[in-house]
Amino acid sequence: MNIIFLLIGCSFCLAIAFLLAFIWSVKSGQLDDDYTPSVRILFDEIPNKTNEDDSSKTD
Amino acid sequence: MNKVVDKVITEKCFHCGDTILTPIRFDQHQFCCVGCKNVYELLSQNNMCAYYSLENNPGQTIAQPILDSSFTYLDDEKVSNQLIQYKDEHTAKVIFFIPAMHCSSCIWLLEHLYKINPHIQQAKVFFLKKELHISYNPQQTNLREVVTLLSRLGYEPAIHLNDLEERVKKNDQRKLSYQIGVAGFCFGNIMLISFPEYFGLDTFSKGQFSKLFGYINLVLSLPVFFYSAQDYFKAAYQAIRERFISIDLPLALGIIIMFVRSVYEVVTGTGIGWFDTHASLVFLLLVGKWFQQKTFDTLSFDRDYKSYFPVAVTKINEHQDLTIPVTSLQIGDRIRIRNNELIPADSILLRGEAHIDFSFVTGESAPVKKVHGEIVYAGGRQFGSAIELEVVKKVSQSYLTQLWNNEVFAKEQSSVMQSFQQVVSKYFTIGLLLLAIGSGLYWLRTDVVHAINAFTAVLIIACPCALALSSPFALGTAMRILGRNKFYLKSTAVVEHLAHIDTLFFDKTGTLSQPTHSKMVYHGEQLSYGEQQLIASLVQQSIHPLSQKINNILSVNETLEVIGFKEVTGQGITARVMDKQVYIGALGWVSGGIEQANENKTTKVYVRIDENVKGYFELEHVYRKGLDSVLNQLNKTYTCSLLSGDNDSEREALLPYFSKHSLMYFNQQPADKLECIRGTISKGKQVAMIGDGLNDAGALKAATVGISITENTAHFSPASDVIMDADVFQLLPSFFKFSKATLKVIHISFVISLLYNLVGLAYAVQGTLSPLLAAILMPLSSATIITFTTAATTFAAKRNQLK
Numbered sequence: 001m002n003i004i005f006l007l008i009g010c011s012f013c014l015a016i017a018f019l020l021a022f023i024w025s026v027k028s029g030q031l032d033d034d035y036t037p038s039v040r041i042l043f044d045e046i047p048n049k050t051n052e053d054d055s056s057k058t059d
Numbered sequence: 060m061n062k063v064v065d066k067v068i069t070e071k072c073f074h075c076g077d078t079i080l081t082p083i084r085f086d087q088h089q090f091c092c093v094g095c096k097n098v099y100e101l102l103s104q105n106n107m108c109a110y111y112s113l114e115n116n117p118g119q120t121i122a123q124p125i126l127d128s129s130f131t132y133l134d135d136e137k138v139s140n141q142l143i144q145y146k147d148e149h150t151a152k153v154i155f156f157i158p159a160m161h162c163s164s165c166i167w168l169l170e171h172l173y174k175i176n177p178h179i180q181q182a183k184v185f186f187l188k189k190e191l192h193i194s195y196n197p198q199q200t201n202l203r204e205v206v207t208l209l210s211r212l213g214y215e216p217a218i219h220l221n222d223l224e225e226r227v228k229k230n231d232q233r234k235l236s237y238q239i240g241v242a243g244f245c246f247g248n249i250m251l252i253s254f255p256e257y258f259g260l261d262t263f264s265k266g267q268f269s270k271l272f273g274y275i276n277l278v279l280s281l282p283v284f285f286y287s288a289q290d291y292f293k294a295a296y297q298a299i300r301e302r303f304i305s306i307d308l309p310l311a312l313g314i315i316i317m318f319v320r321s322v323y324e325v326v327t328g329t330g331i332g333w334f335d336t337h338a339s340l341v342f343l344l345l346v347g348k349w350f351q352q353k354t355f356d357t358l359s360f361d362r363d364y365k366s367y368f369p370v371a372v373t374k375i376n377e378h379q380d381l382t383i384p385v386t387s388l389q390i391g392d393r394i395r396i397r398n399n400e401l402i403p404a405d406s407i408l409l410r411g412e413a414h415i416d417f418s419f420v421t422g423e424s425a426p427v428k429k430v431h432g433e434i435v436y437a438g439g440r441q442f443g444s445a446i447e448l449e450v451v452k453k454v455s456q457s458y459l460t461q462l463w464n465n466e467v468f469a470k471e472q473s474s475v476m477q478s479f480q481q482v483v484s485k486y487f488t489i490g491l492l493l494l495a496i497g498s499g500l501y502w503l504r505t506d507v508v509h510a511i512n513a514f515t516a517v518l519i520i521a522c523p524c525a526l527a528l529s530s531p532f533a534l535g536t537a538m539r540i541l542g543r544n545k546f547y548l549k550s551t552a553v554v555e556h557l558a559h560i561d562t563l564f565f566d567k568t569g570t571l572s573q574p575t576h577s578k579m580v581y582h583g584e585q586l587s588y589g590e591q592q593l594i595a596s597l598v599q600q601s602i603h604p605l606s607q608k609i610n611n612i613l614s615v616n617e618t619l620e621v622i623g624f625k626e627v628t629g630q631g632i633t634a635r636v637m638d639k640q641v642y643i644g645a646l647g648w649v650s651g652g653i654e655q656a657n658e659n660k661t662t663k664v665y666v667r668i669d670e671n672v673k674g675y676f677e678l679e680h681v682y683r684k685g686l687d688s689v690l691n692q693l694n695k696t697y698t699c700s701l702l703s704g705d706n707d708s709e710r711e712a713l714l715p716y717f718s719k720h721s722l723m724y725f726n727q728q729p730a731d732k733l734e735c736i737r738g739t740i741s742k743g744k745q746v747a748m749i750g751d752g753l754n755d756a757g758a759l760k761a762a763t764v765g766i767s768i769t770e771n772t773a774h775f776s777p778a779s780d781v782i783m784d785a786d787v788f789q790l791l792p793s794f795f796k797f798s799k800a801t802l803k804v805i806h807i808s809f810v811i812s813l814l815y816n817l818v819g820l821a822y823a824v825q826g827t828l829s830p831l832l833a834a835i836l837m838p839l840s841s842a843t844i845i846t847f848t849t850a851a852t853t854f855a856a857k858r859n860q861l862k
Contacts, residue, residue: 004268008275012248019244026236036186039163040170044109 074099075213076116095120098212102168105175110168117164119213129210131382132371133203138384142202142218150180151197155209155216158774160189169214176200176208191216220365220385220454235352239345242287245279246338252276253335257831273325276334284318288341306484306527309491313522314341320515333519336833340524343841351531351551353538358772358782360549363468364438364460364753367775372396372403375447385454397445398602404437404450405457411446414604415439418568419752420459421704421729425678426604438753443602462729462757478555479805480530484523491521498824513826520819520828525812525840529805533848537801540856545784546794547772553780556764557798559745563693564736564758566750567703570768571713576681579608579664583674590673591615593636594666597643600624601632605664606643609676631664642667680709685789686716692792694718701725702732704754733757749791753777793859800855808848815840 025031070079073088074095082089083096086103090096098118102110110117133139145152160169166184169191173179178199183192191214195205209216252272288311295311298304314337321332359366374383375393385403388394393409396402402415413429420438429435435448437457454460499514534551541548548554565571586594595615598606603626624634631644642649642665649665649672664676683689693699700722701713707725717723724735732748736758739746748755748762751769756777759765765779768788776782783791819836822828856862 005271011251015244015248019240022240022244023237026233026240031233031236033185033187036166036184039166039186040184042163043113043167043170 071116072118072120073111074116074118075120076118077120092120094213101175101211107168107171107174110164113164113167114162117162119159129382130203130206130371132384133206134201135384135387137387138370139202146197148198149196150194151202152192152194153202153205155191155193155206155218157189157191157209157214157216158771159214160184160186160191165214168212169209172208176204179205218370220368220370232352235345235349238287238290239342239349241282242338242342242345245283245287246335246342249276249279249335249338252279253331253834256331257834269331270328273331276332277322277325280318280321280334280338283338283341284314287345288314291341291344304485304488306480306487306523309484309488309518309521309523310344310527313518313524316515316518317522320519331830333830333833336519336830336837339834339838339841340522343524343838344527347528347531347535350535353535353542353551358547360779360782362775362778363463363756367401367438367753367777368403368454369401388450388454390450390453392450394448394450395445396441396448398441398443400441402435402437402439402441402448404454405452406435406437406448406450408433408435409447409449412443413446414442416442416604419754421752421754423568423705442604459729459753462733462753465730465733465757468757468760478530478552479802479809480526483809484526487523487526491518494521494820494824498826501824502826509826513824516823516826516828517820520823520833520836521816522837523812523816524837525815525844526809528841529808529812529844529848532845533801533805533808533852536849536852537797537856540853540861541794541797544790544794544861545772545787546790547782547784549780553764554798554801556745556780557747557795558802560747560764560795561697562739562744562746563697563699564702564739564746564748564750564762565699566732566748566752566755566758567701567709567713568705569751570749570755571682571686571701571716572709573681573683577608578679578681579605579612579676580679581612581674581676583666586673588615589637590668592617592619593639593641593668594643596621596636597624597632597634597641600634601626603632605676605678606632608678609643609664639669680712682716683785683788689789689791690716693795694721696795702727702735702748702750702758704728704732704752729754729757733761736761749783751776790861793861797856797859797861800859801852804848804851804855807851808844811847812840812844815843 070082070089071077072079072091072095074090077091079089079091083091083093085096085099088099090099095118099111102108133142140146143151143153157169159165166186169184170182172182172193176195178196180194180196181192182194184190185192191209193205206216206218252275256269256272291307291311291314294305294307298308317333317337317340321334321337324330324332368385370384371382372385372388373395374381374388375395380395388404394403394406408429408431410431413433413435414426415429415435416426417423417436417439419440420436426442427439434451436459437452437454438459452458495514495517498517499510502510502513531551534554537554538548538551541554591613592615595610595613596618598610598613599618600621601607619636622635624632626632627644627648631642631648633640633642633644633648635641644664646663646665649667666673666675690699694717698720699717701717702724704727705725707723710723710725713723724731727735732750732755736746736748740761740763745763747764747766748758749766749768750759751767755767759767759777759779764781766781766783767776767779768783768785769776770785772782772784815836819828819833822832
């Protein structure tokens with residue numbers, strides 16, 4: 001039954017790691033803006049050729 | 060005639076999407092104006108046309124050309140230092156508020172500014188706040204160049220006078236996030252550890268784990284007690300010091316007793332304590348608090364004149380014009396105000412023709428003309444050609460800004476009325492303490508331990524968790540629903556205030572009427588097409604606002620040649636058109652006399668062609684759509700009154716909208732409005748003021764609920780409790796009804812949570828409350844309340860036709 005002590009220790013380490021991750025995410029401002037990143041991720045790199053393809057419009 | 064024009068040209072501007080009147084072709088695209096074309100040109104040169112592929116026609120029309128001199132005031136060290144947040148040799152950081160930001164294309168363009176100006180190191184958009192965080196290299200570029208670039212692209216940052224003052228940083232939201240995170244973490248783990256005990260799984264190990272688990276729980280609840288719950292202790296302490304009973308008192312008492320008794324039980328080995336209930340209680344309370352703290356980031360509810368006034372003004376020097384910050388404006392300075400610019404300080408008119416729109420400041424609907432030597436008050440907006448003024452008072456001492464010296468602005472209004480929760484918790488707390496002491500005393504006769512058990516159990520189980528959650532969740536839901544309907548509240552407390560309102564005061568100009576939408580109407584002899592042509596040709600020569608309004612209603616294809624155009628300020632215009640002498644202007648002007656412009660209440664513009672006075676144009680009042688039904692509905696339950704800064708020319712027109720009990724005040728100065736509201740409140744009424752302009756600022760502040768109505772929420776609106784989008788004016792009665800329904804939901808949920816408390820108390824007074832029962836009862840009651848309040852409030856919104 002002593003294995004329980006080890007398991008509890010492990011589970012706590014894991015849980016604390018998540019808590020620290022949460023605190024870090026708040027501190028780095030990830031919760032300040034929950035909209036812009038969702039748009040930003042969809043931007044492509046700017047192509048280096050001149051602009052010709054206006055037809056490829058996305059909504 | 061206009062309709063035909065619309066049908067022929069359905070082409071939309073490639074940049075801004077506006078209908079094109081005279082197309083400008085460039086690079087296979089059509090543009091509505093040179094401004095739009097220039098933005099496109101700038102972007103295509105920098106290979107940034109992806110801007111146009113993310114959204115269709117994402118741009119902004121640039122109404123006025125951006126001059127190089129427009130932002131010279133930003134070169135001023137004092138100004139730039141106030142705006143720049145951080146600066147060292149290689150980096151300067153600055154945050155701009157950009158009202159024009161509205162779509163993903165905007166985000167893309169603003170974040171790729173470095174493609175155009177390579178010295179911009181980073182640009183990051185916070186879309187919901189409409190903020191742009193920029194860092195640039197101060198050795199290579201400067202603030203003025205950055206702002207000019209933004210303005211050239213159609214994203215002019217809003218820089219106002221209050222930006223030059225110290226900012227207060229808010230970090231509350233983050234602290235609450237930490238507290239919730241910590242409490243949630245501890246709550247989850249404590250629950251996990253407590254399960255074996257509940258199910259009696261520890262029998263085979265002879266209580267070996269039970270003891271260990273007890274201590275683990277104890278350690279886990281330390282951060283909950285000392286960190287996450289600390290604000291409740293502070294609030295309770297504050298309440299005791301101010302001799303005021305709030306719901307925080309029984310909450311704090313419950314939390315403390317729960318913690319102390321649990322520690323005692325674990326240390327003495329008499330039990331496992333209530334750690335799980337304790338953690339879940341704090342966690343749920345914090346979540347409720349977070350739910351209630353919803354704010355509308357882009358809106359500012361505490362603006363004063365400083366966020367309306369511009370930062371810079373053109374000062375006339377001997378050699379050249381300089382753009383200087385308004386704050387360094389001195390008495391005696393000469394300034395130049397161009398078309399559509401604001402007058403920043405009380406001054407005397409030196410040169411030029413002043414047609415000043417004071418509608419936002421005084422409530423007068425028609426532009427006021429001023430002649431040389433007259434005093435022009437700050438806050439008016441000039442229409443027409445540029446004027447020159449001499450400053451006679453400092454910005455902070457002008458006639459308008461005096462209003463802010465009134466005492467209503469000095470103190471933060473401590474909540475005007477007690478919320479329902481406050482009223483109930485007063486009785487609740489007293490009753491609870493009596494019951495706890497009573498049951499303690501009862502058991503004291505037989506058994507001291509049992510007496511302490513009963514006493515603490517009562518305080519633990521009756522800890523008004525569900526009670527404390529019902530208000531935040533009902534009000535928070537209501538605030539979100541109202542926000543979705545473009546009715547933005549400053550805080551959740553406003554919902555309750557709205558429900559208690561019995562008297563409404565309306566401002567006229569900008570609130571009930573829309574002066575910018577007003578049209579001229581012609582009265583008199585029928586005008587032939589030729590005559591309309593004559594008039595149109597003449598009025599097109601004048602920049603007077605009324606001339607332009609007349610021009611708007613005449614449907615004329617082409618204009619005629621005008622010879623000998625003459626304009627006399629305050630009188631009218633005349634010229635020879637097609638061998639006919641046409642006069643347009645005041646009655647005196649048209650009838651040939653030179654009499655002074657009479658103090659006519661309504662604005663009438665007469666027309667005379669040769670010797671024949673044809674008739675006159677009159678400004679028609681345009682009232683907000685749905686005004687009829689809105690006031691009809693509101694009149695049934697509320698006393699609606701009018702509080703206008705304008706003259707009483709529209710009294711007759713407005714009379715049918717109001718009931719016979721309504722009061723109608725005209726010619727009210729800003730201070731009069733404030734006093735009127737105050738007087739009504741001192742008679743025991745709960746007053747809502749609905750206004751829009753700076754002149755309503757005092758009244759909005761003094762009222763129980765100040766509602767400011769605005770055409771564009773990104774624009775200035777004076778300090779108020781509610782900011783309402785003008786589009787939803789018709790929903791005003793629904794908002795009031797909905798707030799009442801929300802209050803009813805809170806009442807019902809209070810009853811439900813009290814019932815739960817009674818069940819728990821029945822066990823507690825006997826001293827037989829088990830931790831397991833508490834652990835079930837507490838979350839169950841909270842879950843019931845949360846589900847009920849959110850569902851019932853949403854249902855109430857549906858019934859009132861709100862989204």
